[in-house]
Amino acid sequence: MKRLYIQEVATRDGFQNEKQFVDTDAKIALVNALSACGFAKIEVTSFTSPKAIPALRDAEAVMHGIARREGVVYTALVPNVRGAERALSCGVDEVNLVMSVSETHNRANLRMSRDQSFAQLREVIGVAKATPVAINVSLSTSMGCPMEGDVAVEEVLRWTERFAELGVHGVTLCDTTGMAFPSQVKTLCERVREAFPTLELTLHFHNTRGMALANTLAALSAGIDRFDASLGGIGGCPYAPGATGNVCTEELVHMLELDGYDTGVNLASVLSSAALLPNLIGHDVPSQILKAGRRLDLHDAPPMDAGGAPTQQAFAREGA
Amino acid sequence: MKRLYIQEVATRDGFQNEKQFVDTDAKIALVNALSACGFAKIEVTSFTSPKAIPALRDAEAVMHGIARREGVVYTALVPNVRGAERALSCGVDEVNLVMSVSETHNRANLRMSRDQSFAQLREVIGVAKATPVAINVSLSTSMGCPMEGDVAVEEVLRWTERFAELGVHGVTLCDTTGMAFPSQVKTLCERVREAFPTLELTLHFHNTRGMALANTLAALSAGIDRFDASLGGIGGCPYAPGATGNVCTEELVHMLELDGYDTGVNLASVLSSAALLPNLIGHDVPSQILKAGRRLDLHDAPPMDAGGAPTQQAFAREGA
Numbered sequence: 082m083k084r085l086y087i088q089e090v091a092t093r094d095g096f097q098n099e100k101q102f103v104d105t106d107a108k109i110a111l112v113n114a115l116s117a118c119g120f121a122k123i124e125v126t127s128f129t130s131p132k133a134i135p136a137l138r139d140a141e142a143v144m145h146g147i148a149r150r151e152g153v154v155y156t157a158l159v160p161n162v163r164g165a166e167r168a169l170s171c172g173v174d175e176v177n178l179v180m181s182v183s184e185t186h187n188r189a190n191l192r193m194s195r196d197q198s199f200a201q202l203r204e205v206i207g208v209a210k211a212t213p214v215a216i217n218v219s220l221s222t223s224m225g226c227p228m229e230g231d232v233a234v235e236e237v238l239r240w241t242e243r244f245a246e247l248g249v250h251g252v253t254l255c256d257t258t259g260m261a262f263p264s265q266v267k268t269l270c271e272r273v274r275e276a277f278p279t280l281e282l283t284l285h286f287h288n289t290r291g292m293a294l295a296n297t298l299a300a301l302s303a304g305i306d307r308f309d310a311s312l313g314g315i316g317g318c319p320y321a322p323g324a325t326g327n328v329c330t331e332e333l334v335h336m337l338e339l340d341g342y343d344t345g346v347n348l349a350s351v352l353s354s355a356a357l358l359p360n361l362i363g364h365d366v367p368s369q370i371l372k373a374g375r376r377l378d379l380h381d382a383p384p385m386d387a388g389g390a391p392t393q394q395a396f397a398r399e400g401a
Numbered sequence: 402m403k404r405l406y407i408q409e410v411a412t413r414d415g416f417q418n419e420k421q422f423v424d425t426d427a428k429i430a431l432v433n434a435l436s437a438c439g440f441a442k443i444e445v446t447s448f449t450s451p452k453a454i455p456a457l458r459d460a461e462a463v464m465h466g467i468a469r470r471e472g473v474v475y476t477a478l479v480p481n482v483r484g485a486e487r488a489l490s491c492g493v494d495e496v497n498l499v500m501s502v503s504e505t506h507n508r509a510n511l512r513m514s515r516d517q518s519f520a521q522l523r524e525v526i527g528v529a530k531a532t533p534v535a536i537n538v539s540l541s542t543s544m545g546c547p548m549e550g551d552v553a554v555e556e557v558l559r560w561t562e563r564f565a566e567l568g569v570h571g572v573t574l575c576d577t578t579g580m581a582f583p584s585q586v587k588t589l590c591e592r593v594r595e596a597f598p599t600l601e602l603t604l605h606f607h608n609t610r611g612m613a614l615a616n617t618l619a620a621l622s623a624g625i626d627r628f629d630a631s632l633g634g635i636g637g638c639p640y641a642p643g644a645t646g647n648v649c650t651e652e653l654v655h656m657l658e659l660d661g662y663d664t665g666v667n668l669a670s671v672l673s674s675a676a677l678l679p680n681l682i683g684h685d686v687p688s689q690i691l692k693a694g695r696r697l698d699l700h701d702a703p704p705m706d707a708g709g710a711p712t713q714q715a716f717a718r719e720g721a
Contacts, residue, residue, distance in 0.1 A: 185702045228702045260696040262659035263618060288611075289693045291652040295614040298583060325689060332611040339582035369645060373609045376580040382505045382548045 082343040086121035086307040087334060088283060091358075092143075093124040093158055094327055095315035097134050101363040105139040109146040111361070114354045115312070116150040119346040124156050124177060124309075128164035144171035156217065160191075165205045175215040177253075178202045182236050183226035186257070190221065199243060206247045217251040218244045219285065224269065225260025234272050241277055251281030253309065256296065259289020263299035270303035285309040286328040287316070288367070293328035294336055301342075308333060312351065313358040313366030325367035331355050332370050339376065348375065402663040406441035406627040407654060408603060411678075412463075413444040413478055414647055415635035417454050421683040425459040429466040431681070434674045435632070436470040439666040444476050444497060444629075448484035464491035476537065480511075485525045495535040497573075498522045502556050503546030506577070510541065519563060526567045537571040538564045539605065544589065545580025554592050561597060571601030573629065576616065579609020583619035590623035605629040606648040607636070608687070613648035614656055621662075628653060632671065633678040633686030645687035651675050652690050659696065668695065 092112055096103055103111075108126075115123055125147065131138035140157065149155060156175035159165045168176050180198040181187035187195045202218070209216050222229075223237045241252050254273065256266075266284070273282060284300045284307070286293040297308060314329030334346045352375075358366050412432055416423055423431075428446075435443055445467065451458035460477065469475060476495035479485045488496050500518035501507035507515045522538065529536050542549075543557045561572050574593065576586075586604070594602060604620045604627070606613040617628060634649030654666045672695075678686050 189702050225696060227700045230697050230699055259693065262656055262696065264660045289689060290655060290696060291608075291649065291689045292614055292656055294612055295618050295656060298615050298618055329611065335610060336582055336612055336615060340584045369609060369611045373579065376545055376582065376610060377550050379550055380547045382509050 082341060084306065084343045084345065085337060087119075087330065087337075087344050087346050088122035088124065088156075088307065088309045089115050089118070089120045089312060089330060090124040090285075090309050090327060091115075091312035091315055091330070093127050093137070094309075095311045095313070096136050096362070097127060098317045098326075099136055099315070099362045101361075102136060103361050105142045105146065107361055108139065108143045111354060111357065112143065112147045114350070114357075116148065116153050117347075118350045118354065119344070120153060121307070121345060122154040122156055122175070124158065125173075127158035127160075128167040129158070129160050141167060141171055144168070144173065154215070156215075158219075159205060161201050162204050162208055165208050169209070169212055169214060173214060175217055175250075176205065176209050177217045177219055178205055178249075179219040179221060180240075181221040181226070181257070182240050183222045183229045183232050185228040186222045186226045189228065195240075199240075202244075203247060206244075206249060210248060215251070216249040217253060217281070217283070218249050219253040219255050221255045221257045223254040224256040224265060225258070227258045227260070234269055237269060238272060238276055241273060241280070245277055245280060249280075251283060252277070253283040253285050255285040256287050256293075259287035259292070261286065261296050262292060263295050266296045266299040267303045270300050270305050274304055281307065283307040283309055288314060288325045288328050294332060297328065297333060297336070310334070313355045313368045313371065315358065315362065315366055329366075329368045329370070331368055335370050335375055402661060404626065404663045404665065405657060407439075407650065407657075407664050407666050408442035408444065408476075408627065408629045409435050409438070409440045409632060409650060410444040410605075410629050410647060411435075411632035411635055411650070413447050413457070414629075415631045415633070416456050416682070417447060418637045418646075419456055419635070419682045421681075422456060423681050425462045425466065427681055428459065428463045431674060431677065432463065432467045434670070434677075436468065436473050437667075438670045438674065439664070440473060441627070441665065442474040442476055442495070444478065445493075447478035447480075448487040449478070449480050461487065461491055464488070464493065474535070476535075478539075479525060481521050482524050482528055485528045489529070489532055489534060493534060495537055495570075496525065496529050497537045497539055498525055498569075499539040499541060500560075501541040501546070501577070502560050503542045503549045503552050505548040506542045506546045509548065515560075519560075522564075523567060526564075526569060530568060535571070536569045537573060537601070537603070538569050539573040539575050541575045541577040543574040544576040544585060545578065547578040547580070554589055557589060558592060558596055561593060561600070565597055565600060569600075571603060572597070573603040573605050575605040576607050579607035579612070581606065581616050582612060583615050586616045586619040587623045590620050590625050594624055601627065603627040603629055608634060608645045608648050614652065617648065617653060617656070630654075633675045633688045633691065635678065635682065635686055649686075649688045649690070651688055655690050655695055 126140040127137045154174045157173045159176040310330035310333045311327030316326035446460040447457045474494045479496040630650035630653045631647030636646035
């Protein structure tokens with residue numbers, strides 16, 4: 082069984098977009114429950130300005146409040162030196178930096194040019210490298226920009242290289258708005274792996290156009306073994322109102338388990354945590370496993386002599 | 402570019418489960434619009450008892466009312482000889498017969514044993530074979546039974562063989578309640594294709610657990626070239642309330658086109674038809690492409706000096 086590494090991002094990538102503030106205690110309880118599920122990494126929160134992302138204004142309290150579990154990497158998103166200092170003061174295991182591969186998305190999302198972002202993140206890397214903390218860079222819009230369209234593989238390679246040269250440990254290729262498709266994913270993953278064989282490479286899919294699990298298969302075929310996923314499939318895309326968000330953790334783990342991979346993750350525990358989400362965030366979540374159950378969560382056969390109205394599926398009733 | 406064949410089932414597999422009756426004229430208009438989309442086959446309706454499936458009680462009127470387009474196969478579901486006679490009187494190009502591969506599901510769904518179903522369908526085949534009409538058999542629960550669980554490949558082969566011996570033209574392997582997973586699909590498709598190389602083989606996926614597109618990739622890797630799909634992703638599963646239904650036509654075509662296949666289908670036309678569905682059936686549909694648009698339906702960049710409240714995505718605003 083091939084070992085895969087699943088990284089849970091719901092409390093950061095999911096909660097950051099939620100209108101309803103999730104209480105600090107509830108966040109801590111959720112991260113603690115997730116810690117028992119077998120994830121390789123948990124992105125706990127984001128050390129951004131509380132004004133920019135009020136949903137995560139309790140980043141310090143959450144990081145300090147959680148019970149760390151041996152073997153789980155606790156990471157947090159960090160936009161700048163200020164955020165890095167806050168994160169380091171909380172003892173994160175990793176800082177996750179973010180910028181977009183496409184200029185327009187970077188300007189729209191981070192309000193600066195890519196070169197300005199890079200300069201700022203280089204400063205952050207300088208601060209983090211003086212500590213034992215790991216450094217990951219998430220490259221947004223690696224598989225397409227909702228404003229520019231296609232993004233060349235060469236652009237992804239170029240930005241990966243710039244960060245690799247600074248000595249980051251890992252890079253996450255993000256399909257920020259769900260524009261990736263399988264053959265593209267396979268080519269991109271092969272090219273990046275070939276160019277940077279020692280970099281810890283993560284794929285971060287969104288299910289905006291229904292392809293997240295198909296794209297996962299494509300990434301697996303290119304040898305990728307590390308995937309971000311979000312409990313319940315929460316985590317929206319501001320450019321696709323009503324569309325689903327990040328690939329759903331329980332749907333991902335369910336498929337990978339069935340296909341014979343060792344995800345390290347206990348699906349039953351994940352489902353228990355996912356079931357708490359609608360109450361925490363005040364609305365239904367995209368997860369289909371949460372509604373339909375796992376494939377072998379079986380149903381009783383209906384009584385054969387039930388009488389009454391025929392079911393809608395009784396195609397042949399008149400012939401019975 | 403490899404040619405694939407997409408078969409639209411929304412007006413049968415979709416509408417049969419809808420509570421709101423879709424007017425006959427609206428059904429006819431929709432089938433006519435679908436006829437212009439480039440589908441290889443359209444499952445127009447079901448010649449079942451109007452009491453069993455009142456949603457399709459206008460089967461004759463719909464079949465007579467539509468404008469046939471050269472090159473499109475117009476098929477209809479037929480449960481028994483009575484239904485076959487009704488379908489033949491309307492000049493269908495194909496009759497689609499259905500039974501389950503698992504005993505419990507067949508009894509629950511069709512209220513008879515599999516052997517009783519087979520005997521009844523053999524009669525239907527006898528009637529249809531005296532005409533130029535093609536005969537397809539849909540084998541429900543071929544990838545799992547919601548009541549029995551796993552279904553052995555040997556069972557699928559056995560029932561396929563029994564129908565092949567009767568001279569049917571095609572067999573559809575149905576993942577009736579979305580229990581299929583990619584490696585299973587690949588093996589099943591390879592085994593059935595190897596055993597019955599001349600049979601027209603269709604794969605019919607449901608997206609109940611999010612895997613429909615991933616399963617499609619697996620089927621493609623086994624050489625399958627013919628897929629059922631449902632506009633808007635409508636078509637429910639009575640054992641998974643709230644879960645999505647059949648694989649969504651526009652999501653399927655969108656992915657296949659991006660991956661370089663020739664589906665024969667015009668995606669823009671499909672999307673125009675899908676956009677009519679919520680009004681026709683009185684509720685939202687699972688389609689994500691309908692919400693998010695195609696991957697290259699681009700967005701304007703937001704103004705850089707907008708002022709006011711920062712967007713939730715402005716992670717780095719404090720650093721800008």
